[in-house]
Amino acid sequence: MTDNARKVFDYLKTNYGKDITAQAIAKDLGISINAVTGSVNGLCRDTKHPAYAVRKEVEVAGEDGKASTIKYISLTDEGLAFNPDAAE
Numbered sequence: 001m002t003d004n005a006r007k008v009f010d011y012l013k014t015n016y017g018k019d020i021t022a023q024a025i026a027k028d029l030g031i032s033i034n035a036v037t038g039s040v041n042g043l044c045r046d047t048k049h050p051a052y053a054v055r056k057e058v059e060v061a062g063e064d065g066k067a068s069t070i071k072y073i074s075l076t077d078e079g080l081a082f083n084p085d086a087a088e
Contacts, residue, residue: 025073
């Protein structure tokens with residue numbers, strides 16, 4: 001697991017149950033949105049392990065009345081149970 005992936009994983013674990021976007025993770029951790037996206041991609045589709053994270057798309061109405069999609073990121077049950085320190 002890369003350093004950024006570990007930071008994102010730990011952030012998601014600490015904030016489990018909250019609606020978290022990639023933009024919020026990038027801002028709170030002080031890393032680029034590209035780094036967050038890459039880390040989340042790896043957590044969502046690791047070929048050696050079950051997916052540790054998922055993205056959930058939610059349609060919301062904007063102030064202008066137009067619908068927009070927000071992608072929330074959360075750990076799966078496997079992600080919650082995973083201990084990256086034991087895996088290394």
